[in-house]
Amino acid sequence: MTTYSTSGRHIAVDVWGVSAERLNDVEWLREQLVEAAEKSGATVLGVQSKAFEPQGATVLVMLSESHISIHTYPEHSFAAIDCYTCGETVDPERAVEHLLDVLKPKKAFGKKLIRGEGEMAVSDLSDAPVVRS
Numbered sequence: 001m002t003t004y005s006t007s008g009r010h011i012a013v014d015v016w017g018v019s020a021e022r023l024n025d026v027e028w029l030r031e032q033l034v035e036a037a038e039k040s041g042a043t044v045l046g047v048q049s050k051a052f053e054p055q056g057a058t059v060l061v062m063l064s065e066s067h068i069s070i071h072t073y074p075e076h077s078f079a080a081i082d083c084y085t086c087g088e089t090v091d092p093e094r095a096v097e098h099l100l101d102v103l104k105p106k107k108a109f110g111k112k113l114i115r116g117e118g119e120m121a122v123s124d125l126s127d128a129p130v131v132r133s
Helices: 026-040 092-103
Strands: 010-018 042-049 057-063 066-073 079-087 109-117 120-122
Touching: 010 026, 010 092, 026 057, 026 066, 026 092, 026 109, 066 092, 079 092, 092 109
Parallel strands: none
Antiparallel strands: 010 079, 010 109, 042 057, 057 066, 066 079, 109 120
16 A cells, blocks of 8 residues: 655635635636646646625635635735645645736735644744745
């Protein structure tokens, strides 16, 4: 029987000051999340998305290694980004970095969780280059 590592990295980032037009464009968001997954080294298994009325979107990219998602609130120029990957071959920070580069938020606040190794370790991403304020 093959065994896999339970180790994983989970990054959650809240972004503020993003163009409402971008946050409401579900097709563009789909493209960006898939590109983020590819840049991180992940394997995309599928993509689900929903455009809400009168505004907002949710996009979920299912990965062999777990998932990347975004939920948007264009009326507040806000989005919640989530990227969880298992194992050591995928870099979730590269995925989040891509999303920050294309979304161009005025502010971003993030946390990184180390999972699957016992008690979860949480660190602030405020000093990392991917998060700006």
